[in-house]
Every structure is written in structure tokens, then in C-alpha cells.
Amino acid sequence: MYLCRNHRCFLCILEHVFITTHIFAFEMKKMLDFIIRSNERLNSRNHLLKVSPSTGEKLPPMFPGQFVQIWVDDSPATFLRRPVSINFIDEKKNEMWLLVQIIGEGTKKICARKEGSLLNMIFPLGKSFSIPPDTKTKTLLIGGGVGTAPLLFLGKVLKEKEFSPEFLLGGHSGKDLLQLDNFEKYGTVYCTTEDGTKGEKGLVTHHSVLQKKKYDFIYTCGPQPMMMAVARYAHENGIHCEVSLENLMACGFGACLCCTEKTTKGNVCTCTEGPVFNIKELTWID
Amino acid sequence: MYLCRNHRCFLCILEHVFITTHIFAFEMKKMLDFIIRSNERLNSRNHLLKVSPSTGEKLPPMFPGQFVQIWVDDSPATFLRRPVSINFIDEKKNEMWLLVQIIGEGTKKICARKEGSLLNMIFPLGKSFSIPPDTKTKTLLIGGGVGTAPLLFLGKVLKEKEFSPEFLLGGHSGKDLLQLDNFEKYGTVYCTTEDGTKGEKGLVTHHSVLQKKKYDFIYTCGPQPMMMAVARYAHENGIHCEVSLENLMACGFGACLCCTEKTTKGNVCTCTEGPVFNIKELTWID
Amino acid sequence: MDRLKVTIGDLELKNPVTTASGTFGYGSEYADFIDLNRLGGIFVKGTTLEPREGNDYPRMAETASGMLNAVGLQNKGVDYFVTHIYPTIKHYDTHIIVNVSGSTVEDYVACAEKLIALEKIPAIELNISCPNVKEGGMAFGTSAVSAARVTKAVRKVYPKTLIVKLSPNVTDISEIAKAVEAEGADAVSLVNTFLGMAIDAESRKPLLSTITGGLSGPCIKPIALRMVWQVYHAVNIPVIGMGGISNWKDAIEFILAGATAVQIGTYNFIDPTVSVKVIEGIENYLDRHNLRSISEIIGKLET
């Protein structure tokens, strides 16, 4: 039994944790201009943007796994907003962090934005990772590439809630492993790289820690093949596993029905029912 | 008899100045990235941009009345390039000046460009104002609003060729009269403003100098009603008059046939046969 | 506020700004962003007799100033709408119009019948123009004969305001408009999406699971505007215009071309507050132009 996935659900807050289907009390979604406080180039393809509301208002409660929709208003090649995970919330500075990888025009333009410029965002969107009820639950957060983005925030929240999260981060090469210092603040970090330049050589699912330790909860985000491999591992070992999907989105808030994922309940919207899914809900594993 | 309008025509250079229809030897048109050396806000709606080729190459010969086509690549609302006159050429610094008035999205984006950023341009385009053969010819350059842009360059060239150009510049209010210091380097400047805050109160065509002096050549650029009034004045007084049109353009180099103006020769392209026209070629005056 | 009022059949809209079917869910998706009661109306999701799972993912591709969708009318069916959704939305102080789709004429009729009794549903919009379903859908909207046939059948059973939504994928949209007018449609709405396609050059595969999909967004506005203008001059019933509206200027253009009301679709995804901004922009336009009522400019393009 664990808390419902919407950490703001008043029923959960009242500790009616055994109620599994109930009305969630969502924080309102907003459209707001953020000001870019800093834009740091982490490596050739990844930037870390720290943003806060240009109005000065306090950030509403947000939860790991949730995302924002960014308007790229300075490019003729981007019509739709671009979804980006919430990488971290710095409550003290009232800042949200976004870890963005340059893929195409949209992310290129976002990463090119200078400190002080504005970013219009719709947020917070989607459902978050779930937090186990028992702080002794052994949690492992497995990330690949820029898929580590939501896991930093999740690690922070788990740590604050007195869990002892561990991290298993994979990349092609050492320089692809981002924010390691930050992750280390919240728990042990294991690494794999395909070229062996950092941590164990190989893919995350081959890391020795998966043989040595037994985890109760695995959270994962990264390239689809990686998440599928992780899901298979978790499934075979009877581990609760949540994945964060990156389906193509038009709206991000349930209006267009474009971001659907096939689940045991049929086609559901990734942007409202996800992006985080329990692998049991998905049709990945037969 | 005066030099043909393409100051680079080798026939003219050979001083076969009496040949009126002959092959013009044009400078090649180019597409090039320019770097913005400075972007100065002259007033709430006008910016002066000084640009030079990002390649470091020397600017080719360009002539007053010619224009450039600017690619606004950072706006979803601008598909076509935006035509802007050559305001001035600073040979020593290898800089071209552009005087841009904010009208819509395109000019707004151009004016928002920071020093050091790039501007892709096609240039030089169109035919220039003609230079009278005799330096004693009395020339008056009449500009309204941002229509003064090509006249500064023309004034400079006339002065260099030992003419004594005079300027008559009009605006709504004193602060709309741009680059007065620059104009004054090349000749006497008369002003009119509609609110009387600078120079004579009223429209350019009502300025007293037009009663007092007799000019041989009038060049004009500005709002269409102003140019038409000037053309009428010139026509009535038998003065040679050239106007610079601002017809809507798609290409700017003669390929689309969208920028046509009705002339005595039928529909002709403003971008290649103009933007400068002798009023006798136009159908403005019956 | 009365100066924004417009009439479509028996339907009085408090203003001409409505939201397009399939882009606005059941309204609630936008409740965080705007006051839904300010809208002239909400055209809710395409509804069919039976539940539909819609097409496979991927269902969306971004294009220049627009997008392709291949949702394929995913919905839980009209019965679910009546029992579960209607009760949650019927309290809105705006008109809710159900967009009805089907594979056969009988489907349309059966679906329409189930909506008659719903007090707060004053109108339906017959979607004879969905390019994303195998049978029916657009097929009905691309011939005057079949468009007339489905309109006639539904008109027979449906006593409230009947709007027929036309497909732009035709040689002569006026002809179709006239055909549905003749069969008793109270209004026509146009345009639905244009049949389009997107390909990934690297993988050599279509970007949509269905290969083709429906194009919407600002890219289609010039064509949609032309069609509204043509249809306005061809029929005597009101025209509801849409296709790429993203601001008040676009809305005014459609109204000048002949639209009594407009629908805003895709742009809600980019700016979920756009509909309210458009209402405010229109009010402001009336002020600036000293117009007493929006109806003074419907179809008043000066040509």
C-alpha cells in the first residue's frame, strides 16, 4: 500500500492511504512567463536552465515526474510547445531547473536563450512518480542520457522524505553523465558508460549492483530501449517499477489525445495519466 | 543628359554618357551574413543598425536608392524577407547602415537584434537614384518619416561628387526627424513637423523654401501621399523628380513579379526597375 | 455585452467565439486557464455511437505553422457521454454542442437521437469531414449527395439546431454547403482538417500510424478563409468559420469573410487562454471602429 500518485491529494494527506481510486486534488495548471536566471552549458548537447516566475510569485507545489510545456516563440520551425521534465526545484531561490538536450530546432532555441530572457511555460503537468509508504523501501533510480532529468528531483524528494535512494546512471561516455555532484547529495550513485570512461562498461541493466542488491522500487527514465530493458528486469524480479515516457505531445494537458500510450485500460493520454506509468499498466511485457 | 542610373555601367564609365539604352554592368547580387556592429535606438520606433560582412570581405560598390532583403529567421510570423534601404555606407569601417522603423513583427525582430548577432541579407538590390551630369544642378532631397533612410546615402554621394544637395525632411513631431546631424554634413537641412515642434509647421510640400528657391532635381522617399504631393509639385514646376517606392515584395530580385507598379511601359517590377522611378514613368499624374 | 451576441439557428451565443471539436476536450481541460463561461460555446469532442479506441500512436506530427493529427475519434461513445460526462459539464453557463460522427447514416441518426433529451445540449454538429477514420467520416463530406443524405436523415429525427461541419478536401465546397442547406441544416461550420501527410526522411516511414492525417493550424487559414467567403455567398444559413485562428485579427477576418461565429481549434494547444483573448480583442475592435454590434460586420468584406 502506498500513497496515491498525486502528493497533493487531500485524501492521502488525511492518510486514507488505503483508498486507491479517489478524486485527486490537483494543483491548478498555469501559463506563466519565467525569467531565465542562468543557462549553463553542461556539455556539447546539454544545458541546465534555472528559471523563476517573472511575476515574482511563489512556485506552486510540484512533484517529481511532472513536466512543463515551453513555448519556443523565436523559431519559425516550432509551432507546438516542447515538453521538458522538472529537473529540480530550489524552494529557497524559488527556482525551477530544466535540463535540456539539444535534439532539433526547439531544444536548440531553448538552449540558446540568454540569462534574463523570458520563457513562457504551462505547468505543472502530468502525474508524478509515486512515493512508497514505507521509508525503508529500497529505491533505485535508473536514468539514461537526459532521462536522468526528472530523477534528480525525485532523489531529492525521496531523501527529504527519509528514504535512501540510490542512483544508477548510464551514458555513452563519461561526459554524458550529468549532474553527478547533485545526485550524490541524495544517495549512492552507480554509473555505466558504453565506452567505459566512467563507472562500469556497458549498459545500465548490466551493472553489477543489480546482481548484488535487491531493490523494492525502481524508477526509470531514458531512451525507450533502456526503459524496456529495465522494465523487463524489474518484472522478472518482481520489483515495483515506474517508467517516465516521452511520447510526442501537442497540448500536454489532455485536450488533443495525441500522446496516447496503449495500456491495460486501452489508450490513455501520457500527458495526464502519465508521463509516469507503473509498468504493469503498460503493454510492454506480455 | 545625365549618367545612366547604374553607376557601374561600363559604358558610362567610358563616358559614353549619351547612350541612353544600353546594357548595364551590374554588380553581382549576393547572399551574405552580416554581423551587427551596433544597434542604436533613435526613438521609440526607429533603430539604426550598423552592419558589416561577417566574412570580413569588403563591401561591393553600392548606390543610393538600392536596398537589401533581410531574413528574419527568429520569428514564426515572418516567412518572407524584409526589404530595407541602404541608409549609408561607411567605406572606412566597411559598414552598411540600416535605418529601421518598427512596423510589425519583422521590423520588431530586426530592431531587437543585439550587437554581435548575425543578419542574413541579399544585396545590393534595385536601381539607384540618378546623379545629374552637371554638379551645378540644384538638388533637393525630400524625405518623410523613415523615408529619409536612402536620402542620407544619396546626400553623401552627391556631396562627394561635388553637388550641393539640400534636404527637406518632414515628420509628425521633432523627435521623428532622424539623423539630422548626419544630414547637415552634406548640405542645408530644412524641416517641417505637423505639430510644429521643429522647423516649419505643416507638411513638407508647404515648406517656404519651395516657394523661395528653384530646384532642378528633386528626390523623394516617404509615405505614398507625401511622395504623390511632391511629385505633383515637381511636375507642375517642371522639375526632374525621382521617387523611391516601397511596394510589397516577396523576392526582391525580379523573380516573383509581385512588386509591380503600373508605369508608362506597363507593369514593371519595383525591385528591379525601381525602387527609384522618375515620376514621368509612373501613372501617378495624368 | 449584447453587442457580441450572434444567432445560429435557434441558438443565441453570447459572443461569436467558440472552441473547436477535438481540440478542447469537454472544456474541463481548460478550466484552470480560463473562465469557460465567457465562451460563446464549446464544441465538444467527436462523439460516436459506440466507444472508439482511436488510432495507434503516433497520432501527431508537427508541420510548418500547423500539425497533423490522426486521433481517429477516440471517445467513450454517446452513452458514456450522456451518463458520465454530461452531468459534469451541464452547469457551464455557455452552450455545449456535441460533435457527432459515424460510419453509417444510421450511426449518425442513432447518436443524434440520444442527444435530443439533453436539456443543456441545444445543438449538434454533424462531423461529415473527419479524415482520420476508415469508413464514413470524410467520405460523407466529399460528395454533395452523401452529405445531403446524412443531413436529411438526422434532420428528420433531430429537432434542435443542426450544424453540419464541412470538409475542405473538395473541389467545390459551396456545392456541398448548398446541398446540406437544402436538407434543412440550420448552419454549416467549416473547415475541418485538410488531408495531409508527413514522412521521416531518415527512417523512410510515415510519421503517423495511419500514414495520412488531418492538417490544422495557422498554415490552413488562407484556404479556410477563402472557403468561408465562398460558402457565405452560396447559402442563406449562418456560417461558422474556423481554420488556423490564433488571435482576434484572424477571428475578425473570418467574420468579415462571412462567419457568424468562429471556432478556435489547434491554437488552444499553444495558448490555452487564446479564446478569451480573442473575445477581448473583438470587443476592443468594435470600440475602435465604433461598431454597435458584431453583426454589423458579418460578411462585410469590402471588395
Added chain:
Amino acid sequence: MDRLKVTIGDLELKNPVTTASGTFGYGSEYADFIDLNRLGGIFVKGTTLEPREGNDYPRMAETASGMLNAVGLQNKGVDYFVTHIYPTIKHYDTHIIVNVSGSTVEDYVACAEKLIALEKIPAIELNISCPNVKEGGMAFGTSAVSAARVTKAVRKVYPKTLIVKLSPNVTDISEIAKAVEAEGADAVSLVNTFLGMAIDAESRKPLLSTITGGLSGPCIKPIALRMVWQVYHAVNIPVIGMGGISNWKDAIEFILAGATAVQIGTYNFIDPTVSVKVIEGIENYLDRHNLRSISEIIGKLET
């Protein structure tokens, strides 16, 4: 370089990249920017039997990711072309194809006949799809019967490669394509512009002197691509694809959809060097994908 070679009727193009009629003048307008001899072909300006002044200014309106034009086939007539223009362009080492337009079938025939003798004009493109002229033009292209009629008449007199340019303003473009194929067209090219419209909300006037005009540019690409794919599967003659191509990726997409060659139109205005960039991009694509020849991927969309 042979791997870029494609064949249209009797015409061998050194590469599939050509430029679209009405957007590339007679080529010389671009000579400062690119080496014209690198092009697969140049489709020159719409040419008519008699000189035409074209429509009144304004003839152009910018739209989202595109533009409307209402040039209206301004040209000095086929005789002027033959005597004055042809001599200045015949030395190009690329194929020059004349786009022929008319108000009557007889016009088309007479115009085509005058071009037969020009040695360096190996083909004509029948423009039965111009939306900007009052009579003829698009009217021929929106019905299979009239499209067939004009094709048949020209085919009778014109022995060289005959390309028919189709209008996208139709319900079923495949039907028209099949009709002109049946009458002996050697190839079809598509699409011409979409009939569209733009309005200035403030002045309440149309932005074009002709009210409606032809929409082109990246905005139309998804629809054009779909049509090329449909026509490719409907006919056995080569398809020349166009509509919004602005880079090599777009060109590859059209080729995968079934185009043997492509035409680049409006984007030449934005980047006059785009055609050469597309050629280079295609070469590079063949390298990266280990393809020996472009013909290996024509129509090879994996569905």
C-alpha cells in the same frame, strides 16, 4: 554524378531538383547566386499565346509559413519568348521547360506548337491549375473531363515530353491524374497553388487586388506530399512533386512519396541558393544511406 539521374518521358535530368514555374523567372534572376547548370531543370515562367499584363497590384500577401500570389501570368507572350528570351537562355547546360497556360484549349495548342521547334526546349508543362486568371487556368484542372480535353488536344500536336501540372483544389487528384495519363501525358507535376485569401481586418479589405490568390510555401507541404503519394499510386507515368520544399529533407520526403523529380518554388525567394543546397543534401543522403542511385528510393515509403 550519374546516381542522381532521373528520367521523365524522353527527358533525362541530371538530378531530380528543378525549379518551379513563376518562381524562378527565366533562370537569369538567380545567376548571381548559383550555377544554373547544376540544376536538373528549370521550369520557366507561365507563358501564354498573347502577352499578359497580369493582375493589379497588390499581388502578394504573406501568410503563416507561406504566401499568396495573384500575379496572373504576367508575361510577354510566347512569340516574345521565342524571339527574345529563348536565345539568351538556350546555352544553359540544364533542361528548360516552358510552362504553358491558356484561356481556351486552342490557346494551349497554339502556344505549344510555337515551342516545338525550339531545340533546347525538350518539354512543356501544361498549367491547367493557375488559380489567378479569370478564364481557363484552374478551371481546366478541376475536372477530369476538361483536363483530359486539353491534354488530348496538346498531345496531338506536341511530340516532345508533355507534363501536365495538376491543381490541388480538387476532391480527388488521382482521378484527374489518371485522366491526363489516359490522354498521353508523359508525366504529371503537382501541386500548383491552393486557392486562398487574405484580409486586412482594419481596412476590411482583401489584401490582394483579385480577392483570392494562390497559396504556396512550407504551409502546403503536408497536403502536397499526400497528393503526390496518392497520385504515385494511381498512375504509371512519373510524378514531379512540389509544394513547400525548403530543404533536402523535404525533397527526399517527396521522392519517398513517389516523386521522380521535385520542383522548388517559393523558397527560392527566401534563399536563392536553396536548389543547390537541396542537390548537395540529396547526394549526402545517398552517401549516408549507401544508396547507389536516387531511383532506389522513389516511392519507397515504408508503410
